[in-house]
Amino acid sequence: MDTPGIISTKHKNRVALRIRSIEPHSSELTGEQLGIIADIAEKYGSGTVHVTPRQTIEIPDIEQSLITEVTGILGSVGLYPGSSDRFLRNIIACSRWCLYNVAPLSDFTQKLNKIYKDKVLPGKTIISLSGCDFSCVRSKTSDIGVIARAEIEITDKKCKQCSLCIKEPLGCQVDAITITDEGVLIDTERCIRCGFCTNVCRPDSIRVKSRSFDLFIGGSGGIKPKEAQFYKNVSSEDEVVQEINKLLDKYLSVAESGERIRDVTERLGL
Amino acid sequence: MEDNETGFNLETPKVGIIRGVLAKDIEIVGEKVVNLRICARPYRNTYSVAQLRTIKDVIEKYGSGKVHMSPRHNLEVPEVKQKELDNALKDLYIAGLFPGGAGTSVRNIFTCPDWCSKSLRPVQEIGMMVSTNFGDKDMHNKVTISFAGCYNSCSRPHNSDIGIIAIGRVEELPGKKCPEDCLDCIKSCSFEAIEKVDGDIRINEKCIYCCKCVEACGHNKLKVTETGFKVLIGGREGSKVVFGTTYADFVNEFEVLEIVDRALSNYESKARLKPGDRKKKERLGDVANRLGLESFMT
Numbered sequence A: 001m002d003t004p005g006i007i008s009t010k011h012k013n014r015v016a017l018r019i020r021s022i023e024p025h026s027s028e029l030t031g032e033q034l035g036i037i038a039d040i041a042e043k044y045g046s047g048t049v050h051v052t053p054r055q056t057i058e059i060p061d062i063e064q065s066l067i068t069e070v071t072g073i074l075g076s077v078g079l080y081p082g083s084s085d086r087f088l089r090n091i092i093a094c095s096r097w098c099l100y101n102v103a104p105l106s107d108f109t110q111k112l113n114k115i116y117k118d119k120v121l122p123g124k125t126i127i128s129l130s131g132c133d134f135s136c137v138r139s140k141t142s143d144i145g146v147i148a149r150a151e152i153e154i155t156d157k158k159c160k161q162c163s164l165c166i167k168e169p170l171g172c173q174v175d176a177i178t179i180t181d182e183g184v185l186i187d188t189e190r191c192i193r194c195g196f197c198t199n200v201c202r203p204d205s206i207r208v209k210s211r212s213f214d215l216f217i218g219g220s221g222g223i224k225p226k227e228a229q230f231y232k233n234v235s236s237e238d239e240v241v242q243e244i245n246k247l248l249d250k251y252l253s254v255a256e257s258g259e260r261i262r263d264v265t266e267r268l269g270l
Numbered sequence B: 001m002e003d004n005e006t007g008f009n010l011e012t013p014k015v016g017i018i019r020g021v022l023a024k025d026i027e028i029v030g031e032k033v034v035n036l037r038i039c040a041r042p043y044r045n046t047y048s049v050a051q052l053r054t055i056k057d058v059i060e061k062y063g064s065g066k067v068h069m070s071p072r073h074n075l076e077v078p079e080v081k082q083k084e085l086d087n088a089l090k091d092l093y094i095a096g097l098f099p100g101g102a103g104t105s106v107r108n109i110f111t112c113p114d115w116c117s118k119s120l121r122p123v124q125e126i127g128m129m130v131s132t133n134f135g136d137k138d139m140h141n142k143v144t145i146s147f148a149g150c151y152n153s154c155s156r157p158h159n160s161d162i163g164i165i166a167i168g169r170v171e172e173l174p175g176k177k178c179p180e181d182c183l184d185c186i187k188s189c190s191f192e193a194i195e196k197v198d199g200d201i202r203i204n205e206k207c208i209y210c211c212k213c214v215e216a217c218g219h220n221k222l223k224v225t226e227t228g229f230k231v232l233i234g235g236r237e238g239s240k241v242v243f244g245t246t247y248a249d250f251v252n253e254f255e256v257l258e259i260v261d262r263a264l265s266n267y268e269s270k271a272r273l274k275p276g277d278r279k280k281k282e283r284l285g286d287v288a289n290r291l292g293l294e295s296f297m298t
Helices: A031-043 A064-075 A106-115 A237-254 A261-268 B049-061 B082-094 B124-134 B184-188 B212-216 B253-270 B284-291 B293-297
Strands: A006-008 A014-021 A028-030 A048-051 A057-063 A079-081 A127-130 A144-154 A177-179 A184-186 A206-217 A229-234 B033-040 B046-048 B066-069 B075-081 B097-099 B145-148 B162-172 B194-197 B200-203 B222-233 B245-251
Touching: A014 A064, A028 A031, A031 A048, A031 A057, A031 A064, A031 A079, A031 B049, A031 B066, A048 B049, A057 A064, A064 A079, A106 A127, A106 A237, A144 A184, A144 A237, A206 A237, A229 A237, A237 A261, B033 B046, B033 B082, B046 B049, B049 B066, B049 B075, B049 B082, B049 B097, B075 B082, B082 B097, B124 B145, B124 B253, B162 B200, B162 B212, B162 B245, B162 B253, B184 B194, B184 B212, B212 B222, B222 B253, B222 B284, B222 B293, B245 B253, B245 B293, B253 B284, B253 B293, B284 B293
Parallel strands: A127 A144, B145 B162
Antiparallel strands: A006 A014, A014 A057, A014 A079, A028 B066, A048 A057, A048 B046, A144 A206, A177 A184, A206 A229, B033 B075, B033 B097, B066 B075, B162 B222, B194 B200, B222 B245
8 A cells, every 4th residue: 555556466575566657658668668677577577577457567576675676767767656556546548549539548648647646545546538439448437437529520522422431441330321312421329429430531521520528437347347427528638637636636525435436426426 | 630629639640541450351541551469379468578578679670669558468569561560470470479359359368367466266277278269269249258366357357248257155264253343344345245143254145256355354264165257248348338147156167168168159150230230240248138148058
């Protein structure tokens, strides 16, 4: 509890060190960082590293007394121990190279990780940011989940019936588009607002009107999994930061020790 | 792509239009750059030092100098040039790294590490067996299989098509007297399955075999007598969240393999097109929910 990132293992006096990348990128590692991690795993650990589901790296079998030495070396390349116990867990985002994301969220996530580095909360809290509705990073079972949305509109530019927007592999993933003689029709019930179809539309008949973020709160995985509830739609990154600030402050003030955000929302209602 | 209206900044790391993920079918549209999702074979949830150094060399030589950590133990090497792809794959192959875990196939098997102090029964070996037999097998749709060594479920078995959790039966050790004022085990239980009657601990039928009480007990009064696996089928995560339903309790490694085999082959034969969809077939969980778990598995 005292030091972040230290995880007890089955071996006595040997611990696993959970590290996360904050500089220069969150959720990504540079070649230099990989090299340093490899060196440390070889010198201090058992020669292997574990990639965790929350985009952190765990180096097992490190002698407890050498931890400060190891964290010193890691700190020089922007890797910090953390994301354990009641420290706010590593905030994760999906890949910035993914086709489907409305907007790459990696840099925004890095900003958030910097703001909330080493924040201690009453219970385990996880925040995940997804670039599209598929939410590979599991926004809908996180304490606070953010999903980016793109509102699309059909413009008056004439559809050339090329059908790229419905065909594999770059067409609509959820079959929400139908092409008629008049132009494209979008089934709003099926549409997940990912904006993917706008990438391929050459005559610009479909266009992204505006981008926004949906916030979901109160989900959790683990022993009693629960789906998060939709909370709010906000239109900019700054507003997301404000909302998260507000939520965490509220959580800090009302939660008893050990309670997660889901317990608080269950007790008090949204 | 910049959006001045909302202040949204897209400093376009999107290189042309790339197929975001890449497995057996290497498909490139637009710019000739691909993302390479790699995993270690034979299956490991860990990467060795030599593998890390290989990845370092590959991303510096062929990629953009960065590697993305995916939430399923994969490491993604973005922006590999198409014409250098074969060389990159060869370099990775030598270190035991293969492309995979994408598309409509059995995704990278997800396990927690055995050295974790909370692990009730090791899952790395069984994960490796499942991966050897079914890893990257072509299916109708994406199939995720996850193993968790304890009920904390770090690897999200509840949200996987097939989720396996290690569980244990708790019994009270005879002889020792439980201290009168100690309620640690009762507080630790999330399911109100423990009662204290005249200083004796009673575990009722609400118990889900998570063994959290054993961890909490500071007086060595409780003991895990038997461990096994719980198999959950039909969960999913993403646009729609569904939690899997229990198919079997206290099964061993061989039975787990048999159940996974049966579930996958039944899925193969019983899946049909998604309602209203032109090309995609249902996911395993949808089939199980449509037919009912019992008839799906027989």
